[in-house]
Amino acid sequence: MTNVTVLGAGAWGTTFGQVLADAGNDVTMWAIEPEIVEGIRDHHHNGVRLPSVEQLPANMTATGDRAEAVRDAEIIVVAIAAQAARRALADFRDLIPERAIVVSLMKGIERGTNKRMDEVVREALDLPENRFVAVSGPNLSKEIAAREPSATVVASTNPYAAAKVANACSTSYFHPFTSTDVIGLEMCGSLKNVVALAVGMARGAGYGENTAAMIETRGLAELTALGKAAGADPKTFAGLAGVGDLIATCGSPLSRNYTFGANLGKGLTVEEATRVSNGVAEGVPTTDAVVALGDQLHVPTPLAFAMSHVLHEGISCEQMLGELFGTEITAE
Ligand SMILES: NC(=O)C1=CN([C@@H]2O[C@H](COP(=O)(O)OP(=O)(O)OC[C@H]3O[C@@H](n4cnc5c(N)ncnc54)[C@H](OP(=O)(O)O)[C@@H]3O)[C@@H](O)[C@H]2O)C=CC1
Ligand SMILES: O=C(CO)COP(=O)(O)O
Incomplete structure (x- = not known):
């Protein structure tokens, strides 16, 4: 069992949180909007971004407090709209535990800099390459939220980090493959x-x-x-x-x-x-x-x-x- 925190309780962030919880991890969602935090923490429901799931797992909670969200996290998953990621992550720069692995679920290129999300996340958090992991695949959130069978790819230049994240998100319905090709x-x-x-x-x-x-x-x-x-x-x-x-x-x-x-x-x-x-x-x-x-x-x-x-x-x-x-x- 691993402590995992997901930054951003949108449709995919919340769905991936459910996958991680189903895999047996303790999951904390971080969101800005109090309505989303209260919904997940008190009612195990994200009525704003993922209403199709009536009851999120019991081992999934939420907070709006940045320091509390990441304090004990071994894996930190970023699921924020790509163009907002750099700004949002700046507030976490001094809070991320020294050895935590940071995972990006985001699919976008930053306008203005033309940078990929691996570059944006690593720059924003001053994160070494061996602690960065990307997850991407045919993963329409609503289908995975309904626990329909699907697979994804977990990539890192550090095979240990990729294996740790792949193990953390492996369930009977969600199958991760690993790769070293982050780019x-x-x-x-x-x-x-x-x-x-x-x-x-x-x-x-x-x-x-x-x-x-x-x-x-x-x-x-x-x-x-x-x-x-x-x-x-x-x-x-x-x-x-x-x-x-x-x-x-x-x-x-x-x-x-x-x-x-x-x-x-x-x-x-x-x-x-x-x-x-x-x-x-x-x-x-x-x-x-x-x-x-x-x-x-x-x-x-x-x-x-x-x-x-x-x-x-x-x-x-x-x-x-x-x-x-x-x-x-x-x-x-
Ligand atoms: N949905 C899907 O099927 C999949 C999505 N992805 C990728 O995952 C990423 C997130 O997608 P998804 O969760 O579906 O998107 P949503 O539109 O459902 O949610 C976007 C998330 O970004 C947050 N956000 C936006 N602006 C800011 C900001 N300035 N500061 C902090 N947080 C912010 C939102 O917070 P708030 O709710 O407070 O606005 C929300 O949590 C995207 O890059 C997407 O391409 C990848 C695979 C599948
Ligand atoms: O990335 C996705 C499926 O893999 C989700 O696509 P959309 O962001 O267009 O909903």
Whole structure:
């Protein structure tokens, strides 16, 4: 049994907290909103972010106090909206126990710096590489909250840290695999959200399987090229965190990114789609960061580029698809 703290009681943070509790750990959730803290602590329920779970496990509690949240933690899991992570973690910098392992569940690239979440977390907490772990895979929170069978990838350059976290989140319905490719994991999880926006948009506009498959496959090529240039192991892109997560996210209305895109495809503006989104759609701010990262690493990112025109200039789905390939015929 391990003391684990989860920072951020959103849909995935709370679901992962339940996985950790089901695996036998003592879990403390930290959240800012008193309503969420009281709900989890006093009623074992997160009615704001995860209402589908009526009763969270008894070995799961919550606090709004930062120092109390992390004081005894051996593993600290970060599940905060990516663009808010650096600021939120700054308040924990001097509170994290010296030997605690820090795990990121986040899937995004920071706008402005173009940094991955492993970089943001380590910088914000002044954390050595051997205490950082990333978790990413086809993990739609609502399905895992219902304890449907699923798998994920736990990556760290420190195999001991990856094994410790994998053991801590292993249950009969949630199977972790380990990896050493942190960069690959981060790139897959972040970039597939941009692809899901585009697939969702095509679906919302009424297009079928061929169009979805076209965007997914070209999106996979784009995220593989960018990931390789960033230092990822190409094998990661063919695994659960790569093509696996792409399939889950691009194929499900449970995905906030897919749904955001679908709403754009149906004619909603970015503001309207943001208003009705059921949680953070990380692909929206990450799109600009992917374009900037592509420029930085000299890798073409036509899909992210076209999606940035959708988000900033309001171009239609047809125009977005038209921008993907240009007019020149090339080898695949
Ligand atoms: N949902 C899913 O299926 C999966 C999500 N992920 C990733 O996990 C991350 C979190 O997702 P999820 O929990 O679903 O998102 P939600 O939108 O449900 O929750 C976002 C969380 O971020 C917190 N937050 C936002 N801004 C701040 C801030 N300034 N300071 C502190 N906390 C803040 C929110 O707190 P508050 O409630 O107080 O606003 C909330 O806990 C994302 O990067 C997502 O891509 C990964 C795999 C699966
Ligand atoms: O990352 C996810 C599934 O693996 C969740 O996707 P959304 O953030 O789009 O809901």
